[in-house]
Each structure stands twice: as structure tokens, then as C-alpha cells.
Amino acid sequence: MAAKGNEPDEFGDNAFDDSDEFGDDAFDGVDDADLEELEQLEHPSKRTKLSRDAESPDSQDRAHLALAERLLSEKFGYKAFRHEQAGAIQKILAGQNTLVIFPTGAGKSLCYQIPAIAFPELDETSGLREPENAGVTIVVSPLIALMKDQVDALRKRGIAADSIDSTKSWDDVKLIHDSLRKSLLRILYCAPERLNNEGFIESVKNIPGGIRLLAVDEAHCISEWGHSFRPDYLKVARFVDEVKAERVICLTATATPKVAQDVCKAFKISPSCVFQTSPYRPNLELNAKTVAGSASDAESILDVMFGKVKTECDLRFAELFKFLRANPGPTLVYVALQQQAENHAEALQKAGFNAAAFHAGMKTEVKQKIQDDFMDSKIQIVCATIAFGMGIDKADIRNVVHWDLSNTIEEYSQQIGRAGRDGLKSRCMFYLSPSAFYLREVFARRDLPSRQSLRGLLVDIFNIGSDFSVGQAFKVSHYKQGREFDIGASPLAIIYATLELHFGLFRAVTPEYSSYKFEAMKSYFPVIKKDPSPEAKAIFSGAKKKVKYHDIDVNAVARSSGLGRMDIVKKLNFLSDSGHIKLQVAGIEQRYLIQKKLPQTDAEIDAVLDKLYTDMETREEDALQRSREVMALITGRKCFALALAQHFGMGLPNGKSKCGHCTFCLTGVPVMAPPRPITRTTAAAIQGVLKATDVRDDPRFLTRVAFGISSPRLSQLGLMRLSAFRSLAHHDFEALLREFTKACDAANRKS
Template identity: 60%
Template sequence: MSDYGSGDELLDDVNADELLLAGSKRANPDHDGAQHPSKRTKQGSAEDQCTSIARSILKQKFGYDDFRHEQAAAIRNILLGENVLVVFPTGAGKSLCYQIPGIAFPELDAAGLTERQSTAATVGSGITIVVSPLIALMKDQVDALKRRGISAACLDSTKTYDEVKSINADMHEGRLRILYCAPERLNNEGFVESMKFVPGGIRLVAVDEAHCISEWGHSFRPDYLKVARFVEEIKAERVICLTATATPRVAEDVCKAFDIRESNVFRTTPYRPNLQLHAEALKTKKDKFSRLLKFLDKHDGPTLVYVTIQKQAEELADSLSKNGHSVACFHAGLPTERKLQTQDEFMAGSVRIVVATIAFGMGIDKADIRNILHYDISSTIEEYSQQVGRAGRDGKPSFCMLYLCRDDFWLRENFVRGDLPSRQSLQELLEDIFLQQPRSKLPDGGEVIKLNQLALSKDHDVRASPLSIILATIELRFGLIRAITPEYSSYQFEPGPGYNTRIKQDKSPAAKAIDGHSKKAKKWYTIDVNAVAKDVGLLRTDLIRKLNELNDKGVLRLKVSGVVNRYKILKKPPGTSKEIGKITDKLHAEMESREIDAMKRFEAVCDLLTDSQCFARALTEYFGMSLPDGKSKCGHCTYCLTGKPVVLPPKPNPTIDKAGINAILDACDVRDDPRFLARIAFGIKSPRVTQLKLDKKNIFGSLEDHAFESLLKEFTKACQRAGFDPNKKFG
């Protein structure tokens, strides 16, 4: 089944205002910054026992004699029931900070070191849930845990029906210790509901890549906003957030979301003395390949080469292969089987080089990666730091090279400039949501809006990623709506063995409704859960729960599709274009600020590598820390070795191509959106550009060597001549 959930009203009893204002509260209601009275007298011995148990597991299960850096302190506080934030660089052992507690809880219970609140605690030791963004990361860690005899599993979209059924059985029969899942699965009503009844409860929720929670993190993901709510709903005992790339501002956001005290933030410097950071400026991108071949001839060992786009990964891998290198490519567009094969071959050493887009490498536990090459400039310092941190985890010297080229700056700006919709598009999007979309009633009397985000994206020329952020911002900034569990528009099922007998033996009203109202085709039954619930007087929740139960028992095999996002209306929404216009102005200003911030992040990477200072020192100071032992330089980066900054060729500043501007205006009659026209000139795709097939014409990207702001200025003038008012107040 998909990682997205079918919908019901499971979340309607949550205090939305409280969540919006304060984020998730600690699961321990007694925590107020002081020790619990019943713990105070035993604190010293409890700390010692927790540390002793953790060290024993570290040695027996993982083969290490001692913890590194801040691992011991973080694990101890988790075992004592605290919420914790761990900010360790890539390769510093973040995963042990939740894996060891996940294994330790049965021993803690046996030693009387925990105070279990729920009755479920008396029948099991519970599980640890790890929220992680990538299937590759989950697979790698689960495989490693299983090799050590630790019961672990991951629920993801690659799992077969039988595999999911087996995982559910292990979980609810107390055999599973650690469960990995994607943040999107937290929308799945069956999953959320079942987590409330796991024997022993949810002892710990580990939030990997926790910087995704913060809108000021380098890869903000709206789905991560729901993790804090999930923690509250399932009454998780404690939380650990983990990231390699949290600036002080991002760390503060994460701590607020999960009520983490400052004393429970554990940081380790991102500085790695065995990593040699280098950069080289090139005149054109054509010069890169020969430099890459030269580097690979001089530097042996497993190597990752990072590129920006999928096609580039395939072409570069093919070129390296033709030059005799053992190489594979990896990007999100490849079949899952191919991606898993590439990961396995790289881990086993049968492939030396992987040319990949940003996703590859997260969570890959390969200690002997010798080289990281950035064929293109990274989009942020956080991304750069995370990727170079994948080299040399065994402590041996490793090399990280980044090729700087003015030609590549266009591609980075292309990504940034494509996410900000025009003011007009944003206004029309909000009018569609609040004035045109139908609303339906909830059992508690509230109202809900159902949105098809794919349709909204196409209708209003807004990319999928910024659309998700827009909806999250409406929720969090303005408090108008609250995302609740999405629902599927289509439910089908295939009967299992003895279906007819088993469904009739189930005397529940929901089972009778499913049996009596499902329509059979050749192989699959179809049921309209909304219509059936209304006809027979049941809650949609009851039908969905029963379908999931029958699916888990093998009575039927459920297939769902057509995700529809749902939003509960929290207070009276804007009712006129003028009222919506006020929100548009504020929201658009925020998105403009985010675009400016994204451009600054990209420029900061260039500044770090071309400034007159040690690369390692600049990188460490960006994250609010310093080099160890008062060092002012690493001694082996490009700047330290040469004593000179890397110098880029001067930035081109062509005069405006008036003929090129006119050619675009002649080919496209749009005059209400200067940004849309500037995107065409710069070569930026959007839903509207694709619909009009303008990306297939010669004008698309014809002025990509121009500054985007200069193009926007020229097209604004052209639209004004046609009657467009950029300062128009809506309504």
C-alpha cells in the first residue's frame, strides 16, 4: 500500500490551536524542567545503571568498546525519559543514539528504571519508531541491525503485501524492537491508529534529518510538520531529533517543536581532520570532465560524484564507463530495483564510483569512501557539509573536490527562481481554495475542504513543492486551516481465500456494510466508502478501520488510490477577494523573502570556497562552532595549501537582448504575468509553461545568460504597456 493514508476524522479531537501555537508537548506530563519527585532520590544510581546498560549493548551488539563524542550523554538522557536533539556531523554515529535505547528498553523495564504510565506497558516492552526520509537509508540500517541480531523492519512503498503483513504481526506480537517509516506514512490512518495499540507502547520516536522540520532548514519538508502531532497522538514516551546540518536558528526551531531543553542539545563539531577540502575554478563546464578523469586516476578507492540533474548523472556515468571506470548512476527517476542494486553493489565494492544526484548516500554506512567530488556547486553549505561528511568515516585521509564554474550558476538559480509564483497566481490559488472549493461537514459539526494538489498546481501555475509550503504556511501563519489525514478517493479489494465465508462470519456492522455494498467486477470489488457510510449510518472511520483490519488478516487485499488532501477549517475563512488579497500580500512577501534567502544560501557556498580563509574553519563557523584546540586553520584545504583564494572568472553581464525579448513576446500572448515570461526566457519550467508547450520552442531558455532580475524588469515594462498593474490590490 502507499505511504499516504486514507482519511477519516481520527484527528478531530486534537486541540488545533494549541498545536499551532506551541507544537508538540512532551509525552511526560510531569516534565516542567525539574526532576520528577519520584526520580529525584534515585537519579544518581539511575544514571549509572542506564549508562552501564547502554555500554553493554554497545559492546555486545555493535562491537565498540566506548562511545564517541556526545553519544553517551545523549543516550543516557533519552533512557532517563528526556527529549533530546543530537547535532552530529555525517558519520559521527547519530544512529546509535536511538538504536541503543531501542534495544535497551526491555532491560530498563526489568531493572525497574522506567515508570510506565499505560496499561499497555504491562504486556510488552514497546517499540522505537524511526521517521526517516529515504527508502535507501531505511533499507541499509535495517539490514545492518538484522545482521547484528536486532529485530528491525521498515514500512515503505517497496514492500509486498505479505511483507507488510509479516511486519504488522511482528509488531503487534511484541517481536519487533525498531520500526522505520517515511514521514508520509504518518498520514496513513490505519498506521496511526495501530500505533496507539502496540503492546508496550511507543517508547521512542526518532526523527532523522530533523532540520526538515524548520522552514529555515536547507530542505524544509511540510510533511515533517506532522511528526510532532504524531508524537502527541500516539503518546510516545520520548523523542530524539537528529541532524548533521542544524545552524543555531534551525536547532532552535526543532527544540520548540518538541519541547527540548537547551541542556538536552548535544553538538559535535563538523570538523573532520582527515578530510581534505578542495575547490578548483574552471572557465567553462566543458573543462570539468578532463579534470575529473585526472582526479580519478590519482585518487583510488570508493568514490561519489555528485551532480544536479538526473540526465547528467546518466550521461556522466556513461562517459566514465567508456573511459574504463567501474561506475553506476543513481537518481530518483530510476526503478526502485535498479537503485537498490546500485546501493548494494557500491556497498559490496563491486562498483567503485557512483554518479548521483543529492539523494544517494543518506544513511549509507560505508566507512571507506575515499573521495567525494562535486561536479556542480552545492545548493547550500548544509548540503555540501552533509555530502563531504560521507567520506573517510574510517578516519583515513579522504579527498573532497568541488568544481566551481560560472556556467553552473544558471542551473542553481533556475531551481530557486522557479518556486516563487506570481502575485496573480497566488491570489487566484487562494480564491480557488477559499471561495470555490466545496466544503463538507465533519461529525463534530466542523467543516473540511478537500484539495487535489495536482489539479491546483496545474490550474494556477504553482510547482508542487512551493504549493505544499503555501498550504503549510496558511495553516501555521494564519491559523485558518489544519491539515488532517488525507483520504483516498478509490477503494478496491481482491478477495482472499475463503472471503465469502469469513466476511459473513464477521457480525460487525462495518463488515456487513462492506459485504452488502461492495460491487464486484472481474477480479476486484469496489466500495464507495463515503456513500456507504452515509447510507447505512456508520462513520467513515469505522469502514476504513474494518477494511484495514480485514486486509491485515488476509481476508482481502486492499488497493487504494487517488489521494485527496483534507484541511479542517479552524476559523472563519476569508470570504471576499479583498480579504484574500490581504493574505496574498503577506504570503507573497514571505515567499519573496524565502527566494532571497535561497539565493543567499547558494551564494554562501561560493563565498566559502572563494574567500581568503581556511575552508574547514569557515564551514565550522557557519554552524556556530570553531575548530578544536583553538586552531585557526586545518592545514590541508586548498586555501591552506596555496595561501591564495580560489578565483572565479568574472561574472558575465550582457546587455539586454531586445530582439530576444521581442521574440518571446511575439511567441507568447501572456501579458498578466511578467515572471512567467521571465521564466520562459531563463529556461525555467512550470506547470503553465508545460501546458502551453513553450518549453519545446526555441525561445525557451534563449536568454539564460541574462540576469533573471533584468529579464523580470524588461517583461514587467512590456506587461505594463499592455495594461498590467504590478501594484494592483486584489478585490
Template identity: 65%
Template structure:
């Protein structure tokens, strides 16, 4: 396997025809491979592939995508996980200086840089480390890097010493980063957008900060762009192309079909045969999830039998963190080498679990979607989905982690009544009530009106989540909408309000010799509270007539050199006021209505995506064909069946389990009303009844009450009267 998530062994042994783009009717023009400039660039790309990355030849659409970039055009690649997307920007990044040298177009000190926008810090680090081992100058800027290391990165950019720079999409809001990118000698030769489906609001993991990438491209005047994803439906691909001005002939696709993967599904229901009391208690006691005891018992029985008959490294995907913990505990009690993995675990625990799985010390990992991105293990033999995936794209991405060595692997999908409930909880969790949204929008406009146009106002998203009962994800979408759709505000560099530090033994002696104004200001302004010194940076800067950022730089410098242990908190999000916000209640209400319509549409879209997953697994069609058609393609040679999925082997559709729906009664609603005094927000009460957590529930102390999830067997409805 390659260190670069660009493994060409993924499709080893396949007919070339099986791996070509299946849209044979495409009218994409042939690239001119006979003209001298194109030939020299193609030869250069192949030379770098062999000398820097150790491959003998490009596979599939890699060469065409790279040649498109070297010819100065934008491109989109839709390749399955592990099929070589990273090479499509890494090779151009190191080819540009050589093209400059042979063409005499610009000197080495103006070689420019390739910026890679990636959402995962761990994946950035892995790729940077791997590139450096190949002798390629690469670095990253992320939130874990200390201040002095970030300054070194900026210095290398100014000296044109970097070929690739990785950063997260949130970094594009940083004013200092934007200005640095605009001043790079030679400019930004290429901007690579990894996980580009996040650009599309129809994409399965939309992120508002990705919407700002296209604007960033224009502001830094990037010469060309490549967008990369493993999961783009035709609609998502269209959105990406519109955002980045990518021509239809510059879209390159590779089929998601993997002949070594056996896609299986089982519908769970009926009576248990052996049972497992701990599994039963966990499902119904800890979660109170809908579903009979027979369902939970039988599903664990099925899982045990599957693991016994399918040896090898296995990933079990679950929906909730608590499930990951409990599944791993149950499996360990049954004698399986298993460990949990989810975002709530400590970093060192997650790293150890990942290392143990990679080395073979652990056979089974019970994980949420937090596990898998960037995992480069070729011999994963089994992928098990305990719950419904959120989207077909997510399912495709997860099964793509199996069998990268080309050996036969199995992907089992269990369908049970409780899975319907969990998917609806996730789909409905992000839509706030209109009452909450109205209060938030009016508050934001009040803040924007408190400063003149062109000035900055500050807010705490953390406090707004609790105050207005809106989760972090929809809150960020609301701000992005006010910025990108309405043009009222623009995000800029966030700041912390609270700085405190614990000094070491050499701190006092050091500052006696540091005569800088910033050091003196820290010594004079820091207030000792027990073992920590509190620093009000804004107050000190004002009192001493200093620049706030200079004081922060001094604190970071002291921390980086080990003289203090610095802690920060109270993140304040900051926004420029671009134009006058609405003044009248009527105009504000128009904005509220528009944003609510958008968020409600997102909820209905999320529910539709869940239905697509169910339709894929219970439909009367070959799974591999249905999966390929979801992405606008088909099977090799126009085949209608893969021959080895559950549908192909049985010739029958898997019946969807029935989800029991109870009738809502007056007494059941009265139980909710008796538990809380909340009457201003019917959707909040419906969330309590159905079991959908929200920030306000912690304040009201309802998440642990008897009424929370008490109507989970009912339809989710928001009623203002009964």
C-alpha cells in the same frame, strides 16, 4: 563499518580533544554519574553496546545523549554523517524493557515502542534488517509494504512485540496510524526524528510534513524525543529545540572537522588544452547552459587529470539528471569504470549501480543528490563537486561520505560560471507568481466551503500543480501553512480514486467460494476493459451499502495473495475542515499576501544559501575552519588552520569566476512574447526566458522552444512593462 550508520572508526586515531565538542565555554551541567539510578542506566547502556552492537565503549557525545534519554529528557544530537547517531535511539529502545524489569515499573506486555521518523525507505529497510540480525525486534511501515504486512505490524504493536518501528513523516497524516500509535500498550517510550533539520524552514532540506511531527508527539503523548541530524547550524538547532522543547544542556554536538579529508577547490576559466568535443556538445547543445566552450572543455580536462592522479572509489556530484547520464557516458568513453545514478532511473538499475559501487565493480558514480544517503562504504577516496552545492550543509553531508576508514581522501570542488546559473534556477524555481497563488488559495477555500466544518474535502495535488502552475514542493508548503499557521484545515489519509486489476487463472474460481459481501460487490461491480477490470470503489460501496475501506482491503488481500495484479492511480489528498475559512475576497487576499511573503522569503533564503557556498570556497580563510564556524564550532585546540586545504596550501583565496551578464533589450523580450499568448503572468514569462521549468510550460509547449533559456545570460527580472 557498522550496519547502523554508527561507525566509531570514523574518528579512529584522533586525539580525544580533537573530537570533543568545541564550545568549551558551554555551561552544560555535568550529569550525575555517581547516583545509583544513573549509574545503573549507564552500565546498562554500555552492556547493550557491547553485547548487541559489538563495541567496547561509547565515543564522543553518544553516552551523554543516551543517558539524557534514559533519564526521561528530550535531546538533540548534531553528529557528522557516519558518527553514530542511530545508536543514540537504538540503545534506549532496547534498554527500556530491561529498566522496567529491574525497576518493576511495568509488565512486559506494556513495554511500549520506539518510533523512528525517517525520510528514506531504503535507509529504514537497511536499519531494520541490521537490527533483526542482532536479534532486536524492529519493523517499518512504508508505502511499498502490502496491506497484509502492514496489518501484521499493527498486530505486533498491539502485542508489544516490537522495540523499534520506522516510518516516514508522511505516515503521520494517516488517521489509522495515529489511532494505532495512541493505543500501543505501554505507549511510545521514545520518538526519534532522523534528519531533524527538515523541521526548520531555514534548514537546507525543509519538508512541511516534518512540521507536523511535534504535533504528533503531543497527540500520542510520547514520553521523550530525540532529534538527530548531521547538519544543523545554530539557527536550525534553535528551531529544532523550540519545536520539541529541548533544553540547551540537552544538545550534543560533535565537530564536523575530519583531519583525513583534504578540501580542495578550483576556479575554471580560460582556454582548453586538449578539449573533448562530446563534452562540449553535451553542455551547449543539450542544455544550452551559459558558459563558454573553453569552460566546459577545461572542466572535463581538469576532471580527467584529477581521476588519473587520485585513484580509488569516487563520487561525482552533478546538479541535473541529464548531467549524470552524460558524464558517465563521457567517462566510460575515456576508459573509466563509471555509471550514472539519479531519481529518474528504474529502481533495479539504481540498486545494481549501488551494489556494483559497493563491491568495487564500478569505480566512479556520477550522481545527483539522490545518491549517498545511507551509503555505508568506508573506502570512498574522492568526492567531486561538478556544480555548486545548494547549501553548505549539503556540501558537508556529501564530503562526509569520504574516508570513513580514516585514510586520506580528497574532496574537489570545481567552480565555473555556469554553476551560478544552475543554482539560481534551483533557488527561483519554487516561487509561484502571485497570480497563480491567488487562484489556488481561492480554489482551496471554495472546496473547503463546499462541506461543513468537521467534514472532509478532496483535491488532487497533481491536477492543481498543472492547473495553477505551482510545483509540488511549494504546493505542499502552502497546504502545510493553511494547516499549521492558519488552522483552517488538517491533512488526513489520502485515497486513490481509480482501482483496476488483471486477474489470474484462479481468480474466478476463488471468488465463487468467497461469500463475503465485499467479494460479491467486486465481482458484480468490476467492469472489464480489454484485459483489466476497472473498479469504482466509491460507487460500489454506495450501491452495496458497504464501507469503502473494506472493499479496498479485499482488493489488497487478493493482490497480496497473487489472485490479481492490482494497480491504483488518481491519488486524492484529503483534508478536514477545522474552522470556517475566509468568506470575503478581502480576507482571502490577506491569506494570499501572507503566504506569498513566506514563499518569497524562502526564495531569498535559498539564494543566500547559495552565496554561502560560494563564500566558503572563495573566501580568504581555511576551508575546514569556515565549515566548522558555519555550524557554530571551530577547529580542535582553537587552531585557525587545518594545514591541508587549498587555502592553507596556497595561502590565497580561490578567485570566483566571472559570470557574464548581458543587457536586456526590447527585442529580446519581444521574442518571448511572440512565442506565446500568455499575458496574465509576467513571472511565467520570466521563467521561460531564464530557463526555469514549471508545470504550465508543458501545456504551453515552451520548454523545448527556442525562447526557453534564451535570456539565461541576463539577470532574472519580472517586469510588467518595458
């Protein structure tokens, strides 16, 4: 999913974590027989192609493989490549775009790390490039913590790597740019959002030797059919063209066949350059159990989710304690919300377990300490949201427990993949409770705005754009629009992406910062006065000193000087990178280049509205369906491991229909889905919500209040503090929506 909105609510940034996860160490300790069994799961067409390559490789392929194997041994200490690593690396070194679909822990990172350090040796052999033009490999990764871990690990191996992220100081960034200009860095990590930074784009365009390889981690995020589509990832493919990257490798642990097709289309990857291994892990026991409870138990669970009480029903915790005592060892307990993580850790500690909480709302230093202690086995159990586990290289995790229903099968697959990487027997337990589906329904339904809100947004977008002609760009603040039209940041970004991709109305271009200011260093005035360039003269005359900082209106300076805005920005970034100023930017505004005349009449706007709203309704249903798929996997009449493999278009080794050690295989009986408590909606219940607010223009807004789904408007009105909020959580959402629609219609008729 895309980044969350700014609203501080129970289901906003400070409550749960919705980021993606992945890990990158090999299957150390897995038996060779198991590895051979797994190798048989490759697609037949791809296996034939690889066999042909192996039987008659040309001299270049042999040389590339020999170099890669030597670097693997010298730098990483491995004797040989596993699975499809060698094939993927050969394609990259040969200059071909590649897609790697490996399960969590199967060594995806080696597929770009080896080529990154191989390029200088290939240059030396070919004589086509000098060392000062070695270029760099850029890795697009969504998580700062993982970037740090990977950079630290590479540096320990003597590999020049770094990352640019929000935690870096001004001096850090300056040193990184210096290293890039001198071709001293082999690998640079950055977040996908960084590719929208106009200064970053201009800087990497001028790296000596260029971008040798762009590695796109979590590449499934580019697909609208993926489980965590992010509009920012759509811009990665455009970035490749803008900076003229030589080749691309896309990596993911969770690509279904349809998602893989989307990724290949976006990055022009041929079928022969797709490498996939099965998610099946023979040493993992996949277990599930229904923890039945009454409606009051489910209500208690919801109270915990919203921080109203500290303990969940004793029945659920008793099952957890029993499981952990029977299966000691390092354990991850995954929960949905931050409050749950803290409550569970506290309950486990009181029961005598060595446990700690982990979630995105904690301070960075606290999270790092917990992660380090878990890695060093000073902490045995971590109760965490999905924020924990990304890049965790701990081979002896014995248990992974799912306390709540996973968002998707892909998410479940990633998380269980963290267990048993040493090849030893490990257990994964999935608990199903009466409230399992409610929370997922809240997550799924929060992104669909009301039809009225969406129409108001479209009118605003098209009005702003009407002042510009085709080929010109207009600017908007997503933050302001989200608050004004009651639409969260994630759905708002998807709306803009849909208008771009499906309607072709405009094209997202590099965002701009509305505010530039800088602190002048001692060298600034001598340098700027001696610089004869028109950009330097424009900056010197246009920057206004205000106490410590100089403010500069980049657009005004560009207009008055007749220079291009990007020329001014480029010079400011150069002065900052060179240490002459400390540049600060703020107030990001999205920019869109108009591709064709924007709709203006009511009929034109409504035509877009109808198609767009139908698309968003489909997205909502897709999200609900993904949760149903998780439930179906756990409660179906099929081996868990087989169902999981088939979800990704694969199967079990040798065509087996059973793994032999999951709950279904051991019992032959499907896990029973817990009954979901649904209360019949009454007129009195509806009136209780209507009395809490005078809003009568938006039935979906009122339904959100009743069901417990926050939004920007709901936060502004402070309704989450009232008893009406979540008062009808155990009612059917669609039934509530129908009732509030009737109430709004009646109120409008009276007025």
C-alpha cells in the same frame, strides 16, 4: 526541500535529485588524539551539565549506562560510545526528548537503536510491563534505500526491525502488522508521509505497549529556516501527540543554531538535552579550484544539462581526469542533474576509469547493483546526484568531488562527510565554473509562482472552504490545484503550511483516500457474515463487486449507516491486516480543519495575498542566499574548515583559526569566483520569446520560458520543446521580468 511536482520536465522529478542525505557509521580509525580534540568542541554550558552528571550520577543513570554499554558491545561490537552518544542515550532511557546534531558518519543511529532494544530489559527489571506490551520504536526516515540498509544491518545483529514503504507487498505489510500486534518488532521505519495515512495512524494507536520512542531523522526538515524545509515534517510533532509517543529523539547532521531552536520548540526539548559535535574532520583535505572558461564553454555546459550534447568543455574534464589519476581510490563525483551523471560516467569510462552513473531516475534494481558494486570495490567511481550516499557505510572513500555548486553549505558538509571514515587522509575537491550559479538560480526561482497564480489559488481555497463552518473539514486535491494554477507540488505544500502556521486559518488533518477497493480472499465471506459489528455489516452491504474487485464508497457507507468514516476505515484495515481482503486505496485528498472564518472579500483575500507573497519572495531570496553562502565559503579569505564549523555555530579544536591543509591554508590566496556570463537584454531577444506563445497575462511565466525554468503550465503548453525555452539563460532574471512585465502591460492596454 519538499517532494517535487508531477510535471515531467528538465528540472522536474526525472532530471535532478533534491532529497536529503545522511549516514550513520562511527569514526572508525580516527586517532584517539583527534577524537579528544573534537570532544573539546562541545558547547560550554552543555559540557558543564554532562560533567555534573558524570560526577554524581544517580543509580538509575548508572544502570541505564551499564545496560547501554553492554548492548553496544553485544549487539554492535563496539567497545565504547564516542562523542555524545552516551549522554543522548541516557536522556532517552530516562524518558526525556532529545536532539542529536552529529556530522555525517558520527553514529546518530545508535542513539535510537540502543534504547529500542533496551526497553524490554528495562521493562523486565522494573516489572511494570509484560513482554507482550513491549511497544515499538518508530523511525521516521525520508529514504527507502536507507530504511532497507538499516533494517538489513539490524537483522544481521539479531534485532527485530522492519520498514513499511511503497515497495512492500500486501503479504509483507500483513506480516508487519501481525508482528506489531504481538510486540515482536523492536524498530519500525517509515517515511514522514506515512504519518498522514489514516489507516497507519489508527493501527499504531493500537500497538500493545504503544510507541516507546519516535526517532525523527533529518529533523532539520521541520524548520522553515532549514535548508530543506518539508511541510510533511510539521505533522510529525502532531503525530507524536496523536499516538501519545512516550519520548522523541530528533537527529540531524545539519542544524544551524536557529534551526536547532525550531526543532527544540516543536518537540519540547530542553537545552540540557541537546547534544552536538563539530563537523570538523582532521583527516579531510578541503580543496577548491576555479575552472575558467568562455561564454561558449558555459553554454556548452548548459546544453549538457538539458541533454542536447554529450560532452562538456574539455578543460573541465581534463582537470577532473588529472585529479583522479593523482588521487586513486573509491570516489564520489557529485553533479546536479541526472543527464550529467550519465554523461560523466561515460566520459570517465572512455578515459579508462572504472566508473558508473547513479541517479533517482534509474530502476531500483540497477541502483542497488551499482551501490553493491561500489561497496564491494567492483566500481571505483560513482558519478551521482545527491540521491547517492544516503546510509552508505563505506569507510575507505578517498575522494569526494563537487562538479557543480552545492545547494547549501549543509549539503556540502554532508557529502564531504562520506570521505575518509577510516581516518585516513582523503580529499574533497570543489570545482567552480562560469555556469555554477545559473543552475542554482533556476532551482531557487522555480518555486515562486506569479502573483496572479497565487491569488487564483487563494480564491479557490477560500471558495471551497466557504461551504463549511469553523470546526468542519474541507478536502482538496493538491495535484489538480497545482496544474490549474501553475504551482509546483513543493511550493503548493508550503503555501498550505503557511496559511496554517502563520495565518491560523485551518489545520491540516489526516488526508483521505477518495477510492477504496478490495479483492476478497477465501476467508472474507465467512468472516464478514459472522462478524456482528455494525461496521462489518455496513461494509458487506456497501461493497459492490466489479469483476475482480469490490468497490466501496467509504463516505457514502458512513452516511447511510450512521457510522463514523474512521470506523469503516479501521474495519477495512483490520480485514486487510488479517488477510481476509487485499485492500487498495487511491486518489489522496488533503483535508483541512477550519479554525476560523476564511477570507471572502477582495480586501481580505488581498491582505493574505500580500503577506503570503512577500513571504514567498523572501524564501526565494533565502534560497539564492544559501547558494551565495556556498560560494562565499569557497572563495572567502578564511580557512574552509573554520568557515564550515562556524556556519554551524562551532569552531576548530583549541580555538585554532586554521586547519592547515585546505586550499586557503596551503596557498594563503582565496579561490577566485568565476566570471558569470550575463548578456544584455535586447528588444529583439524579448520578441523572440513573445512570438513563441500568446500568453500575456503572466510576465513571470514568460520569464521562466526565457530563463529555462519549467512549471505545470509551461509543460502543458509544450513550450520546453521550442527554441524559445532557455533562449535567454545568460540574461539577468530580474531584468527579463521587468521587460516581460512591460510587454504584458502593453498587450493588456491594447485589449
